[in-house]
Every structure is written in structure tokens, then in C-alpha cells.
Amino acid sequence: xxxxxxxxxxxxxKILKLNTSGDLKQRLISFGIMKGAEVEVLExxxxxxxxxxxxxxxxxxxxxxxxxxxxxxxx
Amino acid sequence: MNTVDAKACPIIANHIKVxxxxxxxxxxxxxxNSVSNAHLHVGNFSGVTVDKTEVLFDYKDYHFTVxxxxxxxxxxxxxxxxxxxxxxxxxxxxxIIINVVDSTNLEKNLQLTSELLxxxxxxxxxxxxxxxxxxxxxxxxxxxxxxxxxxxxxxxxAxxxxxxAELIEAVMLKHETPKNKPKLVFSESVEEEIAQLxxxxxxxxxxxxxxxxxxxxxxxxxxxxxYAKLHDEPIWVELQPxxxxxxxxxxxxxxxDDIKESFAEEYAxxxxxxxxxxxxxxxxxxxxxLTEKIDSVLIHPLFGIPIFLFFMWLLFQLTxxxxxxxxxxxxxFFTWFGNTIGATIANDDIRSLIVDGVIAGVGxxxxxxxxxxxxxxxxxxLEGTGYMSRVAFLLDGFFHKFGLxxxxxxxxxxxxxxxxxxxxxxxxLKNDRDRLLTLFIIGFMSCGARLPVYVLFAGxxxxxxxxxxxxxxxxxxxxxxxxxAAKVLKITAFKGKDEPFVMEMPKYRLPTFKLIWHTVxxxxxxxxxxxxxxxxxxxxxxxFLSNYPHNSELIKSYETKIETTQDKALKVRxxxxxxxxxxxxxxxxxxxxFSEPLFTPLGFDWKxxxxxxxGLAAKEVVVSTLGVLYxxxxxxxxxxxxxxxxxxxxxxxxxxxxxxxxxxxYLPCLAASIVFTREAGHIKYFFxxxxxxxxxxxxxxxxxxxxxxxxx
Numbered sequence: 001x002x003x004x005x006x007x008x009x010x011x012x013x014k015i016l017k018l019n020t021s022g023d024l025k026q027r028l029i030s031f032g033i034m035k036g037a038e039v040e041v042l043e044x045x046x047x048x049x050x051x052x053x054x055x056x057x058x059x060x061x062x063x064x065x066x067x068x069x070x071x072x073x074x075x
Numbered sequence: 076m077n078t079v080d081a082k083a084c085p086i087i088a089n090h091i092k093v094x095x096x097x098x099x100x101x102x103x104x105x106x107x108n109s110v111s112n113a114h115l116h117v118g119n120f121s122g123v124t125v126d127k128t129e130v131l132f133d134y135k136d137y138h139f140t141v142x143x144x145x146x147x148x149x150x151x152x153x154x155x156x157x158x159x160x161x162x163x164x165x166x167x168x169x170x171i172i173i174n175v176v177d178s179t180n181l182e183k184n185l186q187l188t189s190e191l192l193x194x195x196x197x198x199x200x201x202x203x204x205x206x207x208x209x210x211x212x213x214x215x216x217x218x219x220x221x222x223x224x225x226x227x228x229x230x231x232x233a234x235x236x237x238x239x240a241e242l243i244e245a246v247m248l249k250h251e252t253p254k255n256k257p258k259l260v261f262s263e264s265v266e267e268e269i270a271q272l273x274x275x276x277x278x279x280x281x282x283x284x285x286x287x288x289x290x291x292x293x294x295x296x297x298x299x300x301x302y303a304k305l306h307d308e309p310i311w312v313e314l315q316p317x318x319x320x321x322x323x324x325x326x327x328x329x330x331x332d333d334i335k336e337s338f339a340e341e342y343a344x345x346x347x348x349x350x351x352x353x354x355x356x357x358x359x360x361x362x363x364x365l366t367e368k369i370d371s372v373l374i375h376p377l378f379g380i381p382i383f384l385f386f387m388w389l390l391f392q393l394t395x396x397x398x399x400x401x402x403x404x405x406x407x408f409f410t411w412f413g414n415t416i417g418a419t420i421a422n423d424d425i426r427s428l429i430v431d432g433v434i435a436g437v438g439x440x441x442x443x444x445x446x447x448x449x450x451x452x453x454x455x456x457l458e459g460t461g462y463m464s465r466v467a468f469l470l471d472g473f474f475h476k477f478g479l480x481x482x483x484x485x486x487x488x489x490x491x492x493x494x495x496x497x498x499x500x501x502x503x504l505k506n507d508r509d510r511l512l513t514l515f516i517i518g519f520m521s522c523g524a525r526l527p528v529y530v531l532f533a534g535x536x537x538x539x540x541x542x543x544x545x546x547x548x549x550x551x552x553x554x555x556x557x558x559x560a561a562k563v564l565k566i567t568a569f570k571g572k573d574e575p576f577v578m579e580m581p582k583y584r585l586p587t588f589k590l591i592w593h594t595v596x597x598x599x600x601x602x603x604x605x606x607x608x609x610x611x612x613x614x615x616x617x618x619f620l621s622n623y624p625h626n627s628e629l630i631k632s633y634e635t636k637i638e639t640t641q642d643k644a645l646k647v648r649x650x651x652x653x654x655x656x657x658x659x660x661x662x663x664x665x666x667x668x669f670s671e672p673l674f675t676p677l678g679f680d681w682k683x684x685x686x687x688x689x690g691l692a693a694k695e696v697v698v699s700t701l702g703v704l705y706x707x708x709x710x711x712x713x714x715x716x717x718x719x720x721x722x723x724x725x726x727x728x729x730x731x732x733x734x735x736x737x738x739x740x741y742l743p744c745l746a747a748s749i750v751f752t753r754e755a756g757h758i759k760y761f762f763x764x765x766x767x768x769x770x771x772x773x774x775x776x777x778x779x780x781x782x783x784x785x786x787x
Contacts, residue, residue, distance in 0.1 A: 018336075021333070023151075023153060023505075024575045024577075025333070025335075025336070026149075026151045026153065026335065027151065027153050027575065027577050028577060029149075029335075029336060029339040030148035030149035030151050030153070030186070030339075031148060031577060031579070032183055032186070032343070033577075034336065034339055034340060034343065035331070035336070035340065036340070037343075042367065042370070043370065043371070043374050043376075044376060045374070045376060045379075045468060045469060045471065045472050046376045046377075046472060047472060049471060049472025049475065050468055050469075050471045050472055050481065050576070052370070052374065052468060052580060056180070056182055056183050057179065057180045057182075057183065058180060058183050058579060059366070059370075059579070059580035059581075059582075060577060060578065060579055060580065061464070061467070061468040061471070061481070061576070061577070061578045061579075061580055062575070062576060062577045062578075063471065063475070063481075063575065063576040063577075065573075065575070066575050066576065066577060
């Protein structure tokens, strides 16, 4: 399964599943990162430690570890 | 309309309490500033407002109290600041909610709006940043939106003040009209379950202030407070199985095992629907926005961090270079001022108190106002443009290695201005451990009040073209020491799992000149006010302690010596020796001498020791104390009449280095220590901090002193 972390820069994907629970899941959802949302990868920090994505019109930074928990498919 | 009823009770009728709610960084504080004449702190990143603030103003017949609440994405209680908002909205008494919405990102903002609609409170929506939306080709049909969701929607712009009057009128009108039900429609399957629960509540004539529909929604969403309320009711026994069944249906429908996620999807599709109905956007080509273009440079994987370091270097270079231009004039002014005032005072003691105590002490602090202003402008730009979040993005990987959170960067940078707001802004960190860790190392980020000490010493020991670099070096090494300290604390005191990092990156904005001016002016006035009150008082105290007790025998013995000698040079030297001897036997001298052995390994004389101890109250006092001590006694000749000259003449270089190291590390000031204790939550943390910083300062200064001794 492909995760958000595997995506290249400028890649557009659709979220299939959030493999997490509790607070982090709620946090991601409150940022609009939820099942069915379309996401574009904008930038990687060195060593993919942090990535910048775009959900709707919002730009969000998240850590590679968190991106790894998000299953996506290419659109 | 029941205005007649409302007017029957004039005191309440004329008072409207408004809760201002919205997602982070939508311009809530700025809106308050436009509505009233308040000067709340405004910045372009999430987490500027971390505590609720009340602002009062009058409009027509009404007294308004507006409560500015910290921004929150949804009612999730993720961080302390979000909890503040949620608790206020649920438990406090207020009349109406103004939900501030970013017009350029309507769908996302509606997420909070739709949650607010289930609260059974009167709501008015302020579609903020409408000027920016128009520029981006976004047009929102506010009337249609109001009709669709059943609450008034007013287009406003906090920046241009457009629509502000209409917003207040709408709030007044809404206040005068009875509550109506907002229209929030879910998918058919959820509506069915809601209807079932409503029917059940209705059948049992359940008593509640909230509508049955909202209770049903809150139950399905798993709202803890609603559960707690119903749990003790007799109908709970029958309600529970219905509820479980309903939840199962919804989860099944959404192909999920998480009811909260299902509801988030419900809200999202409602919001998508509203946005699709009311939003008209000119078809734009798929071109990069300005923000994305800037980002491709500023957060470039390779150049991002060097660019950031360059900006920081530039800031400190400017702080020193430009800040030092008016310094001579300020110095000259205070010397002239002291002499002029001194000439009018006949009494020797009072003259010395005013000239050598108050004017020398306050003058030494005011001297650095230009440097402070430049530093504050730099920080205001960092906060106002949106660059701050980018740096957090860039540094998270690096910070993470030291056990810190990328978002720790925001309080840490704030710490370069002043530690007090920095301690407060640590609330944006979710986890208590992360927050405590950040609180502990904020002090390592040298605050504005320490700048004068650095400028003083850098200017005293280095050529002007190097001093800016030295200044930058001091700040960077302070920050690096902070990171090392974080690592040490993380593997010893604050062990534990790392918290996730999810953060919004705001759009770049050019802060208006007025905004920067206000921010810098407010902070500079605070600095000056402190110089005029606290520092002046401390200078008087230091003066008193360094002048008393008078030892008449000592004075007499010197005076006879001076009288008997004919040599003019010797006379002057004896005069200096007298003041030096007097100073040493004063109260302050006694304290200094007493603590001197402790500081001898660091190469400090008793004056430096005293200045450091006085600096526990506030860092400006270090400079004013040195100012008083060197103005009073010592062999200051004409050429080095300034404090800078006196320092380069009297303090050996290795001792100066050790002195700077101590200033960098030890406790910021009394006021900051109080705020630290409050934010950390327990007095014991203050003692930990005191012990930790003191030991670290001592050890590092000892190393610095001995290394410099070897090198020089």
C-alpha cells in the first residue's frame, strides 16, 4: 500500500485511510486530512523529515512519521 | 421582535457579551482591534492568542464585551489553548457568538462553523478577509449563505474596516430577536437516527435547555458532556440501546469503525455543499500562487536553512550597526542632562543620588533603545509575514533530534523578544512534557533585555565591524546551548514518546506599516516604562547600597593625604582611591566581597558579581548597575568616560567572556520567573529551573573563562 510519505513532490493523491486513532486522528481530521480528501505534496524538508502538503486551500506541514500512517492512491 | 420585552430590563438589555470564535489565524484579534481601539497582539501564524482576552466598547445604546478566544480548528481539545476556547463556549455565560471565517478558505472554516451550529447559541458569521477574497477572484453570496444555514452572514475586512458597522448592527439585531434554529442537514441515514432519538426524547418529555435535535447529535458524536448529563437520568436505561444501535447504523453507512470520523465526513460534505452553493470563483489557471512561489525558495530543502541563518545574521548585524549610530548622541544627552541637573542641586548626597544613581542607571538602559527597536521590528516581521511557520517546518527535523518539537520554534523565537510572551505561547504545544521541556529552554534564547549587555560588551572588546558578528554569534551559541540542554533534559527528566507534528502553514502576507509600528511601539514603550520605573528604582537602591554606610574616618584620612600633597596627579589618584575604597566598604561592596569567592573561579571581580546578582531582578539592571558602579568610583579618565570605555579598561577579556556566558544562561528575570511558574503549573519547576540554569551557567562560564585564558 502506498502512503503519503512515498509520494513525490507535486504528486496529487486521494486519501484512502488514516492508520491511526485517538488524538492524532482527530487532529488530522480537523485539518481536513480525512478519507476521500485530495492532497497535493508541495515540498519535502531534507531527508523527508517533514513534508508540506496542500489540502483544499490549506497548506499543512507534517512529519514523515505521520505521513507514513496515511494510505493514499494516485489520482 | 420582542424588543419591548428586552427593554424592560435595561441593564441587561444594553449589554451584549460576544464570544469571538474562529479557526486559528483568521484575524480574530485584528477584527477586535478594528471594532474597538484595542491593540491586541496580531501575527500571521496559528497560536498568537493563547488566552482569552476581554475588550469593552460602546456602540449606539449598547455596551459590548467582546471575548477574544484562541483559535481552534474543531472542538477537539487538542492543545491547552483549544481547551480554553471549548470550555469557555460550553460553560461560560455570553449572549452571542461571532464566528470569524476566512473568506478565502470558506469550506475549511465551515468545519468549526457547523460544530458551532449544534450549540444552540445565537451565532453571527463574519466573513473576514473579504477584500483579499475579492482580489483572488472569490465571490461569496452572503445573503444566500445566511438563508441556507439560518444565521446572518456579514462580509467584513478587519484590515480595511469594511463591513464592521454592518457586523455590529447584525449582532444587535440578532441579540434582539429570539433564537431560531440553524439549519444543519446531515445525510439521510444520519437524519433518520437523529429523528429516532428526537422522537424518543420527545416521548419522555425530557427537560433540557438545548434542543432535542442538538442533544441527539451530541449523543451520536460521542460528546462527553452530553453523556455525563444524561447518564444520571432515568431514561438512560432505555436510551442507551437505541443509541448503540444508531451508532452502528451510521458506522456501517460510512464503512468506518469510528463514529467521530463518520461525523467529520458528514460535516465535511455539508460544508462542501454550502461552499458549492454560495461560492463563485473565477476559473484560475493551474498556476502557482505567490505563496507557493515564495515557498519554493524559502523552504527549499538545501537553501532553506542557510537563507534563514542569513536573515538572522542580517538582523543582528543591523541591530548593532544601525542601533549604534544614535548611541553617542543619547550618551551625550544623558551626560549633559546629568551635569545640568546636577548643577542645580546643592546637596551633595541628593545630587549624587540623582546624577550617579538615577540618571546614570536609567541612561545606561535607554542607551540601547535603538538596538531594541530594530530587534523588535525583525521579530514583528517574522511573526507578521508567515515566515515563522516555515522556519518551524525547516527546523522540525533538526529540532526533533534534540527532543524538541518543530512548533517549539514559535515560543523559542518569541523568546528572542521577551521570555514572558514566549512562556505563554508554549501553550500551542499539546503535550505537557514537550511544553515543559520548551519552557525550560526558552531562557536560553536571549531576550531583548539581554541585548544591552551584549552590545555593551561586544562594543567594548571588538571593533565596530566585528561587533555585529559577535552579537549574532552570541545569539546562535545561546540557541545551540539551548538545544544541547534540551537533549540533556529529554534523556533525563522528560523521557517519553514524541508527539506528532501537524501544523498549518499560513499564506504569506505583507504586514501593514501600521501593524508593525503598533507592535514595535507597544513593546518599546514597555521597555522605556520599565526603564523609568523599575530600573530607576533599582538604580536608586544600588546607589544607596553603594554609598552607605559612610566611613568618616576613611574619608578624613584620605582628605588629609590629599591636602598635604602638592603633586596634582597624585591628588587625582588619591581622589580615585578614596572613592574606590568607599565603594568597597559600602553595603554593596560587602555583599560583593562576600560572594566574590564564589565567582573568583570565573574571573569576576566583586562589581561584576554584584551586577549579576542584581540581574536576577531584570537583565537591564545588569547594565544600570555597572553604570552606577563605574560612574561612582574607579579611575575613569576623560577618554573613556563612557561605560563601554570603562568596561574595556577595567574588565579582562576572559572574565568578560565568562560574564556573557552567565548572562546567556541564567534566569531571565523576576517577572519571567513568575510567568514560568504559572505556565509550568507548579512552584517546584521554578526551583528546578533555577538550579538547572545556575549550575549550567556556572559550569559553562568556568569552561569559557579557562579556555579563553589559554587562548589569549
